[in-house]
Amino acid sequence: MTAIVAGGPPAGVPAAGPLLDVTDLTMFFPISQGIVFERHVGDVRAVEGVSLSIRRGETLGLVGESGCGKSTAGRTIIRLYRPTAGRIVFDGVDITRLEGEPLRLTRRRMQMIFQDPYASLNPRMTAGGIVGEPLDIHEIGTRQERRERVHELLSIVGLDPEYGARYPHEFSGGQRQRIGVARALAVHPDLIVADEPISALDVSIQAQIINLLERLQAQFGLTYLFIAHDLSVVRHISDRIAVMYLGRIVEVAPSRELNERPLHPYTVALLSAVPVPDPAVEARRRRIILRGDVPSPVNPPAGCRFHTRCWLRERLGNPEECVTVEPPLRPLAGGHEVACHFAEKVDGSSEQVQAIGTRRGVGQADGRQAAGAGAAAAVPPVPPTSPPA
Numbered sequence: 376m377t378a379i380v381a382g383g384p385p386a387g388v389p390a391a392g393p394l395l396d397v398t399d400l401t402m403f404f405p406i407s408q409g410i411v412f413e414r415h416v417g418d419v420r421a422v423e424g425v426s427l428s429i430r431r432g433e434t435l436g437l438v439g440e441s442g443c444g445k446s447t448a449g450r451t452i453i454r455l456y457r458p459t460a461g462r463i464v465f466d467g468v469d470i471t472r473l474e475g476e477p478l479r480l481t482r483r484r485m486q487m488i489f490q491d492p493y494a495s496l497n498p499r500m501t502a503g504g505i506v507g508e509p510l511d512i513h514e515i516g517t518r519q520e521r522r523e524r525v526h527e528l529l530s531i532v533g534l535d536p537e538y539g540a541r542y543p544h545e546f547s548g549g550q551r552q553r554i555g556v557a558r559a560l561a562v563h564p565d566l567i568v569a570d571e572p573i574s575a576l577d578v579s580i581q582a583q584i585i586n587l588l589e590r591l592q593a594q595f596g597l598t599y600l601f602i603a604h605d606l607s608v609v610r611h612i613s614d615r616i617a618v619m620y621l622g623r624i625v626e627v628a629p630s631r632e633l634n635e636r637p638l639h640p641y642t643v644a645l646l647s648a649v650p651v652p653d654p655a656v657e658a659r660r661r662r663i664i665l666r667g668d669v670p671s672p673v674n675p676p677a678g679c680r681f682h683t684r685c686w687l688r689e690r691l692g693n694p695e696e697c698v699t700v701e702p703p704l705r706p707l708a709g710g711h712e713v714a715c716h717f718a719e720k721v722d723g724s725s726e727q728v729q730a731i732g733t734r735r736g737v738g739q740a741d742g743r744q745a746a747g748a749g750a751a752a753a754v755p756p757v758p759p760t761s762p763p764a
């Protein structure tokens with residue numbers, strides 16, 4: 376059954392360029408008022424000017440607080456939404472404005488795993504029906520071939536193929552997410568957008584699903600956009616991590632680099648919330664509490680969107696530039712791209728040292744890259760960062 380769906384370059388032929396290349400992607404949701412005469416009164420600027428690329432076989436983690444636009448970015452990339460602006464190139468083909476049959480064929484190669492395995496599975500369909508539905512939609516294989524493929528998929532994700540006759544309520548949360556994964560795999564996708572696939576699961580089950588996703592990636596050469604609100608989740612599975620704040624990407628770096636040397640003040644704050652395994656170090660660390668809530672994406676702050684909550688800006692005496700000039704994502708050493716006018720001031724700061732704990736040089740468990748040389752950074756008992764008033 377493995378040959379019933381064509382996708383990607385022929386076996387043995389390396390794909391040129393990234394599998395996914397996104398430039399200045401923007402997704403606004405219009406806000407209307409009035410019952411008889413609807414007026415356009417504004418937009419929810421969920422995603423604005425997002426650029427990223429993912430190599431074939433790579434995992435890009437996308438992380439940020441609730442409401443920052445992660446899901447919208449993922450859904451727009453796989454063209455569940457029609458982008459407001461920007462460009463999406465998938466495997467060398469511009470799919471930004473694709474419609475009809477060409478879009479349907481492209482979507483086959485891009486699948487999504489959803490956050491909530493309780494809500495995302497149709498309670499009236501059997502597990503087998505759910506897993507096989509994409510094959511039916513895309514009219515792939517004969518009825519017998521589809522049945523065999525569903526059995527194969529259930530066993531690939533570690534479920535007894537006999538369970539195909541059961542309904543979602545008969546499964547545990549972890550098993551339901553396995554069904555969601557099997558369904559995403561059904562049409563042999565190249566790219567999977569995993570939108571917080573483990574956040575609704577018990578901690579004990581989360582590692583199993585992560586391990587399953589990693590095994591499937593190695594087995595089928597999958598490329599992942601892995602969305603999470605928690606850095607501690609994405610850093611274990613990601614090759615690179617992109618950090619989002621209020622619709623924009625503020626930092627991108629290789630996973631290990633980002634964990635050992637965060638250069639955007641927002642990334643430092645996120646990392647300061649992730650516990651380190653050493654209790655002695657953990658006792659001396661202070662979390663950076665960001666002031667206030669995330670501003671509304673309907674009317675985001677001018678200049679740097681993070682300026683209303685930025686600890687570095689306050690440390691630097693509130694420079695005007697943060698309010699008037701939007702910082703572009705600019706390349707810095709170590710493969711970082713950072714959208715902060717003053718990112719160099721973060722490097723070596725007490726906040727950065729506190730946030731990374733002992734990760735630098737000894738973080739074998741953190742990130743996917745092999746541990747490099749470097750001594751463990753001692754964490755000096757620096758005073759806590761006082762949250763700005």
Ligand SMILES: Nc1ncnc2c1ncn2[C@@H]1O[C@H](COP(=O)(O)OP(=O)(O)OP(=O)(O)O)[C@@H](O)[C@H]1O
Nearest residue numbers: 404419421440441442443444445446447448604672
């Ligand atoms: N269909 C929609 N119509 C209008 N606004 C939307 C729509 N989908 C999302 N939004 C808004 O866009 C913004 C980004 O939402 P999104 O769901 O992408 O964030 P998120 O980072 O995935 O959050 P979470 O971590 O809670 O899942 C939010 O303000 C949200 O209310």
Ligand code: SF4
Nearest residue numbers: 679682685697715716
């Ligand atoms: S540009 Fe200014 S407000 Fe924005 S992150 Fe950098 S220091 Fe903070």
Ligand SMILES: [Mg+2]
Nearest residue numbers: 445446447570
């Ligand atoms: Mg979301």
